[in-house]
Amino acid sequence: MRNAQPETLTLDRIATPTGDVLLITDAEGVVRALDFAGYEERMMRLxxxxxPKATLVDGRAPAAVRAAVEAYFGGDLTALDGLKVRTNGTEFQRSVWAALRAIPxxxxxxxxxxxxxxxRPKAVRAAGLANGQNPVAVIVPCHRVIGANGTLTGYAGGLERKQWLLAHERQTAGVRSAA
Incomplete structure (x- = not known):
């Protein structure tokens, strides 16, 4: 099932300790995309x-959405959990993205x-591709996926940022690193 096409989307920029976040929301305050400055071209492609028919305008995301993003980067790891996201990926992609949100x-x-x-245990490659097509970084935490040998693998926001996000979460949550 495809979601209704939004007419206008709002692009907000939020400063974080790991660089500016580009946050796109719709008129209902639902997150449609999130990426980092420097990766705007990728975000726009996704x-x-x-x-494809939405108009993008600069503006501010709803205060609650903005506050949740700021709170996550400030150390409240659960702040993003309640945010609504809406994508138009395939059923398979959406199942992968839902599984990402279930990773503690x-x-x-x-x-x-x-x-x-x-x-779909044999769909490892397809799951990896769906992970890489995630338009809502951090909220749909694709940074929590690593290689089979435990190493950090590709991240659309850069491996240094992936490493920062994982360290931020582990330190804040008190989780020991497996690596």
């Missing part, structure tokens, strides 16, 4: 796939574990 703060999963979590 946004165009999901919402400060923990990681391998691509194989992610595929198994959606009941």
């Amino acid at each position: 946004l165009g796939r999901h919402w 703060h400060g923990e990681t999963r391998t691509y194989g574990q992610l595929a198994a979590a959606i009941g």
Whole structure:
């Protein structure tokens, strides 16, 4: 099932300890995309796939959404949990993205574990591709997925940022690193 096409989306920029976040919301305050400054081209490409007819305007996200993003980066790891996101990915992609949101703060999963979590243990490669097409970084925590050998693997926001996000979560949640 496809979600209704929004007419106008709002782009907000929020300063964080790991660089500015680009946050796109709709008129209802639902998050449609989140990425980091420097990766705006990628975000716009994904946004165009999901919402090709939407008009993007600069503005501020609703106060509650903005506050949740700021709170997460300030140490409240649960602040993003209640945020609504809306994407137009395939059913498979949306199942992967839902599984990402189920990974506890400060923990990681391998691509194989992610595929198994959606009941498709042989779809490791497809789960990895869906992970990479996630338009809502951090809120849908694709940074929590690592390689089978426990190493950090590609992250659309850069490996240094992935490392920062995982360290931030582990330190704040009091989780020991497996690596």
